[in-house]
Amino acid sequence: MNILNLEGTEDTPKILLDKQNKVFELSGRSLPEDSAEFFQPVLDWLEQYKDNPNDDTPFLFKLEYFNTASSKLILDILSKLEEVEGANVVWFFHEDDEDMEEAGEEFSELVDVPFDFKTY
Amino acid sequence: MKYIYDLHKTMLTKNLILVYEGEFTQEITKSVLAMAERNMDSFGEESGIKRKVFNVMVECLQNICKHSESFNVEVYGKNNAIFMIGKQEDEYFITSGNAILAENVDSMAEKLTNINKLDKDGLKSLYKEIIRNGSLSEKGGAGLGFVDMARKSGKKLVFDFEPINQELAFFSLKTTIPRI
Numbered sequence: 001m002n003i004l005n006l007e008g009t010e011d012t013p014k015i016l017l018d019k020q021n022k023v024f025e026l027s028g029r030s031l032p033e034d035s036a037e038f039f040q041p042v043l044d045w046l047e048q049y050k051d052n053p054n055d056d057t058p059f060l061f062k063l064e065y066f067n068t069a070s071s072k073l074i075l076d077i078l079s080k081l082e083e084v085e086g087a088n089v090v091w092f093f094h095e096d097d098e099d100m101e102e103a104g105e106e107f108s109e110l111v112d113v114p115f116d117f118k119t120y
Numbered sequence: 121m122k123y124i125y126d127l128h129k130t131m132l133t134k135n136l137i138l139v140y141e142g143e144f145t146q147e148i149t150k151s152v153l154a155m156a157e158r159n160m161d162s163f164g165e166e167s168g169i170k171r172k173v174f175n176v177m178v179e180c181l182q183n184i185c186k187h188s189e190s191f192n193v194e195v196y197g198k199n200n201a202i203f204m205i206g207k208q209e210d211e212y213f214i215t216s217g218n219a220i221l222a223e224n225v226d227s228m229a230e231k232l233t234n235i236n237k238l239d240k241d242g243l244k245s246l247y248k249e250i251i252r253n254g255s256l257s258e259k260g261g262a263g264l265g266f267v268d269m270a271r272k273s274g275k276k277l278v279f280d281f282e283p284i285n286q287e288l289a290f291f292s293l294k295t296t297i298p299r300i
Contacts, residue, residue, distance in 0.1 A: 088251060
């Protein structure tokens with residue numbers, strides 16, 4: 001399966017989805033002008049991946065900041081992960097960033113995917 | 121030329137650290153954010169406060185990009201608006217002013233009034249309700265901006281509408297981030 005690899009910019013996150021090397025990661029800042037358009041490739045990738053996933057899929061969110069329009073798309077990604085057997089979320093937050101910790105907790109309450117929380 | 125001195129004095133007495141007036145785009149948003157970040161870094165602002173200010177700024181600036189009307193596109197450009205950040209001993213305030221359609225004043229006032237009635241838990245529930253049931257608008261907004269600003273602030277959102285003409289009204293919004 002093809003690798004989705006987007007370099008991060010000052011307003012879009014770094015994205016790496018690589019089935020073969022078992023890397024599923026979204027990190028950095030997310031405040032794109034058009035969040036639906038920006039995240040569509042991620043949703044498309046997961047749509048294809050869910051039909052033949054790895055045994056486990058640890059999906060790492062290591063976000064420094066995301067805006068409200070991105071939060072809607074993050075929920076869409078998480079909803080897509082619900083359909084991936086063996087998927088779990090690893091939600092990273094900076095140790096003094098309570099808002100990011102709380103955001104992760106809220107997402108974990110909205111979807112049926114196991115969440116692990118880690119600080120960095 | 122005295123207005124230059126007057127404007128300078130006004131900025132000092134109102135503790136404004138950044139004022140931008142003009143067209144709003146994603147590129148401008150990024151520049152304004154970078155300037156404000158650099159400014160806060162220059163006096164070593166605490167990272168938690170910086171994050172909250174950044175957060176409120178983004179929602180505020182992107183609201184303007186998406187929803188601001190222009191008095192006169194040919195003269196002032198698209199999404200013409202004013203955006204300001206002030207810093208006092210105990211708080212930051214993020215202020216914006218832009219034209220909106222007069223017909224939207226009532227619904228916006230109602231939305232903001234409702235948000236201001238909610239406490240921390242109420243805002244959290246409203247946020248979850250909107251994100252769960254809402255979809256992105258045509259303009260790409262999630263309808264969560266004001267709720268998020270209120271949550272990050274922990275204070276009431278201060279707002280006002282001034283009539284401009286039959287079609288337009290001037291919408292002012294002030295969000296406070298405590299520094300302690």
